[in-house]
Amino acid sequence: xxxxxxxxxxxxxxxxxxxxxxxxxxxxxxxxxxxxxxxxxxxxxxxxxxxxxxxxxxxxxxxxxxxxxxxxxxxxxxxxxxxxxxxxxxxxxxxxxxxxxxxxxxxxxxxxxxxxxxxxxxxxxxxxxxxxxxxxxxxxxxxxxxxxxxxxxxxxxxxxxxxxxxxxxxxxxxxxxxxxxxxxxxxxxxxxxxxxxxxxx
Amino acid sequence: xxxxxxxxxxxxxxxxxxxxxxxxxxxxxxxxxxxxxxxxxxxxxxxxxxxxxxxxxxxxxxxxxxxxxxxxxxxxxxxxxxxxxxxxxxxxxxxxxxxxxxxxxxxxxxxxxxxxxxxxxxxxxxxxxxxxxxxxxxxxxxxxxxxxxxxxxxxxxxxxxxxxxxxxxxxxxxxxxxxxxxxxxxxxxxxxxxxxxxxxxxxxxxxxxxxxxxxxxxxxxxxxxxxxxxxxxxxxxxxxxxxxxxxxxxxxxxxxxxxxxxxxxxxxxxxxxxxxxxxxxxxxxxxxxxxxxxxxxxxxxxxxxxxxxxxxxxxxxxxxxxxxxxxxxxxxxxxxxxxxxxxxxxxxxxxxxxxxxxxxxxxxxxxxxxxxxxxxxxxxxxxxxxxxxxxxxxxxxxxxxxxxxxxxxxxxxxxxxxxxxxxxxxxxxxxxxxxxxxxxxxxxxxxxxxxxxxxxxxxxxxxxxxxxxxxxxxxxxxxxxxxxxxxxxxxxxxxxxxxxxxxxxxxxxxxxxxxxxxxxxxxxxxxxxxxxxxxxxxxxxxxxxxxxxxxxxxxxxxxxxxxxxxxxxxxxxxxxxxxxxxxxxxxxxxxxxxxxxxxxxxxxxxxxxxxxxxxxxxxxxxxxxxxxxxxxxxxxxxxxxxxx
Numbered sequence: 001x002x003x004x005x006x007x008x009x010x011x012x013x014x015x016x017x018x019x020x021x022x023x024x025x026x027x028x029x030x031x032x033x034x035x036x037x038x039x040x041x042x043x044x045x046x047x048x049x050x051x052x053x054x055x056x057x058x059x060x061x062x063x064x065x066x067x068x069x070x071x072x073x074x075x076x077x078x079x080x081x082x083x084x085x086x087x088x089x090x091x092x093x094x095x096x097x098x099x100x101x102x103x104x105x106x107x108x109x110x111x112x113x114x115x116x117x118x119x120x121x122x123x124x125x126x127x128x129x130x131x132x133x134x135x136x137x138x139x140x141x142x143x144x145x146x147x148x149x150x151x152x153x154x155x156x157x158x159x160x161x162x163x164x165x166x167x168x169x170x171x172x173x174x175x176x177x178x179x180x181x182x183x184x185x186x187x188x189x190x191x192x193x194x195x196x197x198x199x200x201x
Numbered sequence: 202x203x204x205x206x207x208x209x210x211x212x213x214x215x216x217x218x219x220x221x222x223x224x225x226x227x228x229x230x231x232x233x234x235x236x237x238x239x240x241x242x243x244x245x246x247x248x249x250x251x252x253x254x255x256x257x258x259x260x261x262x263x264x265x266x267x268x269x270x271x272x273x274x275x276x277x278x279x280x281x282x283x284x285x286x287x288x289x290x291x292x293x294x295x296x297x298x299x300x301x302x303x304x305x306x307x308x309x310x311x312x313x314x315x316x317x318x319x320x321x322x323x324x325x326x327x328x329x330x331x332x333x334x335x336x337x338x339x340x341x342x343x344x345x346x347x348x349x350x351x352x353x354x355x356x357x358x359x360x361x362x363x364x365x366x367x368x369x370x371x372x373x374x375x376x377x378x379x380x381x382x383x384x385x386x387x388x389x390x391x392x393x394x395x396x397x398x399x400x401x402x403x404x405x406x407x408x409x410x411x412x413x414x415x416x417x418x419x420x421x422x423x424x425x426x427x428x429x430x431x432x433x434x435x436x437x438x439x440x441x442x443x444x445x446x447x448x449x450x451x452x453x454x455x456x457x458x459x460x461x462x463x464x465x466x467x468x469x470x471x472x473x474x475x476x477x478x479x480x481x482x483x484x485x486x487x488x489x490x491x492x493x494x495x496x497x498x499x500x501x502x503x504x505x506x507x508x509x510x511x512x513x514x515x516x517x518x519x520x521x522x523x524x525x526x527x528x529x530x531x532x533x534x535x536x537x538x539x540x541x542x543x544x545x546x547x548x549x550x551x552x553x554x555x556x557x558x559x560x561x562x563x564x565x566x567x568x569x570x571x572x573x574x575x576x577x578x579x580x581x582x583x584x585x586x587x588x589x590x591x592x593x594x595x596x597x598x599x600x601x602x603x604x605x606x607x608x609x610x611x612x613x614x615x616x617x618x619x620x621x622x623x624x625x626x627x628x629x630x631x632x633x634x635x636x637x638x639x640x641x642x643x644x645x646x647x648x649x650x651x652x653x654x655x656x657x658x659x660x661x662x663x664x665x666x667x668x669x670x671x672x673x674x675x676x677x678x679x680x681x682x683x684x685x686x687x688x689x690x691x692x693x694x695x696x697x698x699x700x701x702x703x704x705x706x707x708x709x710x711x712x713x714x715x716x717x718x719x720x721x722x723x724x725x726x727x728x729x730x731x732x733x734x735x736x737x738x739x740x741x742x743x744x745x746x747x748x749x750x751x752x753x754x755x756x757x758x759x760x761x762x763x764x765x766x767x768x769x770x771x772x773x774x775x776x777x778x779x780x781x782x783x784x785x786x787x788x789x790x791x792x793x794x795x796x797x798x799x800x801x802x803x804x805x806x807x808x809x810x811x812x813x814x815x816x817x818x819x820x821x822x823x824x825x826x827x828x829x830x831x832x833x834x835x836x837x838x839x840x841x842x843x844x845x
Contacts (some may be wrong), residue, residue, distance in 0.1 A: 019409065020405050020409050023405050024401050024404075024405045027400075027401045027405065030435055031400075031401070031436070031439045032439070034435075034439040034440060035439035038439060038443040038444075038473065038476075039443055042447065042473070045466065045469055046466065050464070051457075051462075126450070126454060127454075127455040128463065129457055129463045129464055130458060130460075130463050130464045130465040131464070133450070133451075133457045133458050133465075137446075137447065151814075155821045155822070158822075159821070159822065163824075168824065
């Protein structure tokens with residue numbers, strides 16, 4: 001509960017509370033890894049159990065998924081630049097790059113929603129088979145995380161506009177950047193183990 | 202939906218339950234209004250972020266849940282005492298063994314231990330609160346609302362009846378339609394949020410907030426057990442979250458994870474459930490080990506024997522706990538190789554556990570043992586738990602397990618480890634730390650009476666079950682054949698003995714509140730660890746000055762050197778968090794959302810979730826930085842607390 005503030009080092013690490021929040025969030029990400037690992041394991045177990053529904057190879061489209069991947073990977077990069085700008089003390093740079101990050105995230109979401117609707121159209125829905133249930137829940141959980149991340153980041157942008165860079169706002173931004181990179185890592189696994197494998201099998 | 206579908210009808214026992222709920226609610230409202238205590242309730246309890254108060258609320262709720270689960274147990278034992286009993290019908294019996302198991306594990310054992318952690322761990326490490334006090338309050342309210350959601354099922358909508366393990370396809374929508382199973386899924390999901398948050402909270406608290414000089418290997422052993430338990434929580438609970446979510450989506454939105462259609466895999470539920478469920482067993486036993494270690498060291502008046510071995514064995518148990526889940530379904534038919542692997546990993550757990558048993562014995566060896574009530578529970582634990590542990594190894598042998606599986610032998614085994622381990626530890630810990638929480642000890646004489654009733658009742662109840670299990674009595678049957686009667690009668694007598702023990706324990710709380718001597722110092726048992734260094738009652742900021750730790754058994758060392766936690770010349774203003782009603786309101790809305798989902802009223806669920814998101818937004822804009830306690834106030838508080 002100490003409120004002593006350090007004079008040097010990154011702004012978000014200067015208070016004890018800031019350090020604790022960041023550590024706590026890392027631990028939370030550990031729990032998130034377990035959550036996604038369970039979903040991946042479920043997907044792997046149910047792989048191929050499509051019943052009467054279409055096979056993934058018939059539906060997955062490399063083009064769209066590749067665009068989505070590029071958008072999300074780029075957003076992770078721009079998120080890194082945003083934090084770099086924050087460390088330089090530039091609120092303007094930070095907000096600009098954060099907004100670019102969010103736009104890329106929104107684009108990703110748009111494609112994902114289109115993709116889901118398209119699959120449903122072709123007869124692959126949450127209800128149609130065990131395989132498609134696990135696909136929609138795995139990809140959907142990731143998409144839900146991205147959605148929540150966008151909403152959360154908008155709240156932080158408002159706070160940045162109002163308060164500028166303080167130990168508290170910089171801590172919040174730093175934590176959401178961890179979250180955003182994490183979602184990117186999860187997507188890489190979805191891209192390879194769901195889409196790439198799904199397209200060849 | 203008709204009103205008679207909404208409320209459970211046609212069962213006299215349940216009508217009695219409804220009447221008692223209505224009476225207790227009315228009485229509570231009347232008392233609060235008559236004595237004008239609503240404001241007090243809100244300010245002091247519902248909005249508190251103080252870890253000590255949150256801990257006490259956990260303990261009170263857990264005691265209430267122990268009562269509820271205990272009543273379930275006595276009803277089952279009554280039904281099973283004689284062949285062809287008509288006390289409960291098969292449906293009602295199914296509901297009761299389901300709620301008994303779920304309530305005892307999720308809503309009694311865990312919150313009881315988390316309550317003790319909340320009160321004690323920050324005090325043991327010299328911290329002024331947990332790392333995230335707001336989140337801590339959120340955890341508690343998520344647990345309480347989850348527990349309430351689960352508990353109202355027996356009067357509204359109907360209780361779940363597929364066992365606490367809720368195996369599919371039985372628990373799926375096709376075979377268990379209606380809200381019953383949904384209560385299980387959402388009650389656990391809601392309280393699971395809080396448990397996960399508690400895990401994160403205590404990890405950060407213990408890693409970051411220890412008093413200066415308290416290295417990891419100088420931490421009290423209960424704190425160590427909390428840290429290891431938090432690790433298990435963080436890595437096991439998300440599995441439960443996913444499993445529950447998948448079954449919820451199956452039941453409400455028609456997906457095919459665990460169904461018999463659409464190529465779903467019902468046995469995947471068993472795997473997911475026990476990948477969480479087995480670590481869960483260690484979540485409720487490791488803190489118990491920690492509590493016993495503290496108590497035995499205190500009342501043997503010796504340093505805990507083999508402290509480092511104790512810590513490492515806990516870490517080893519935690520690691521192994523993730524590698525044994527298949528032993529819950531050896532008979533599923535995974536094959537000899539898989540069964541052998543899990544058989545061996547299961548038996549390996551006996552090694553670090555055995556190390557701990559010998560360390561406790563070695564701590565007691567050649568010591569001057571004080572037979573206080575707290576210590577009696579700890580001493581009774583050792584042989585009782587060993588019986589449970591040894592029969593566990595028997596069950597762990599896959600080939601033999603084909604005989605024991607699903608019989609009362611198993612029932613006896615897990616009650617021997619969970620009651621002799623966890624429940625004894627809950628009583629022991631509550632008795633031991635009671636003076637720190639409430640400013641007076643529990644009466645020792647009445648405590649001993651309740652202890653002997655409970656201990657003897659426990660062995661009389663469960664020891665015969667090993668044998669009736671070997672005689673072929675399966676678990677989860679609602680009626681018995683005449684051959685099993687004698688042992689079942691004995692078992693039921695024992696169960697009521699435990700019931701009497703519990704009633705005496707509760708009476709002791711009342712009696713001691715009225716007549717016990719008030720504590721003069723904070724050091725009720727001549728303790729060894731830092732929680733006893735604070736005055737009683739503990740000031741809300743815990744430590745006026747945080748001591749520098751130079752040894753394990755920190756307080757013993759301080760007493761030798763004449764140091765206290767009140768060094769007047771070193772006082773500084775203390776920063777503390779403000780109270781807040783957010784966690785209560787947020788989880789209240791979450792309760793409404795979950796309730797809507799239970800009845801599959803999606804409009805209600807969506808409205809509730811939007812409400813929760815709004816609350817999270819409000820929290821995000823909350824920049825309340827707490828307040829400072831000034832030096833003068835600290836001086837005044839400490840002087841009056843210490844009688845200076």
